[in-house]
Amino acid sequence: MEFLEGLDPQLKLFWYIAIPVSLIFVLQTILTFVGSGGSDGIEADFDGDLDGGEAPFQLFSLRNLTNFLLGFSWAGISFYKLIPNTTLLLLISLAVGFAFVYFFFLIIRQIQKLGEDNTFRFEKTLNTIANVYLSIPGHMQGKGKIMVSLNGSVRELDAMTEQDKIETNATVRILRVESGNILIVEKL
Structure with a gap:
């Protein structure tokens, strides 16, 4: 820290912000890749959301503060010798800090598009083909079981039919959902 002693107060302030914030950023990055602490910036510890906004992440979070201060301080250090006007240097540093936060939002939005639901x-099973696991009594007189493959997983679900009895191992098509969790099927 001895190299900071001979610097101008403004440049010294930028360095005092840049060093700890850079360390926090590196720590956040390591924790994100390890798998812990990766949700910061998507959920905040306090109520920082804007009323009426439907943002998938919080505006005020430690990660966003870190991104802002990282851009602000390193822009100030980088442009210190190029821009002698203090006010202009602060404005450019603020703009770079806000740009870091904005780019973080863009990156998070693109990453969230990669998510899969x-x-x-039950509605996703409509018009799909299934196999009868336990025979289904005819004419809505009782329930049987069918095996449905959906999104790479196989589920055993209750089923009824308006037709005659459907035997085990028959192939059926799912027509509709009743009572929220009973599938109405027809034999193929």
Whole structure:
């Protein structure tokens, strides 16, 4: 830290911000790749969301503060000798800090588009083909079981039919959902 003693106060301030923030950034990056602490920036520890906004992440978080201060301080250090006007240097540093946060939001939005929703919903089974696991009594007189493959997983679900009895190992098509979790099927 001896190299900071002979610097101008403004440049010294940029360095005092840049060094700890850079260390925090490196630590956050390592924790993200290890798998812990990776949700910061998507959820905050305090109520920082804007009313009426439907953002998938929080505006005020430690990660966003780190990104802002990282851009602000390193821009100030980088442009210190090129821009002698203090006000202009601060404005450019602020703009770079806000740009870091904005680019982080863009990156997070693109990453979230890669996510896949594998939540099981009965409606997703409509018009799919299934195999009868336990015979289904005819004319809605009782329930049987079918095996449905959906999104790479096989599920055993309750089924009824309006037709005659459907025997085990028969192939059926799912027509509709009743009572929220009973599938109405027809034999193929």
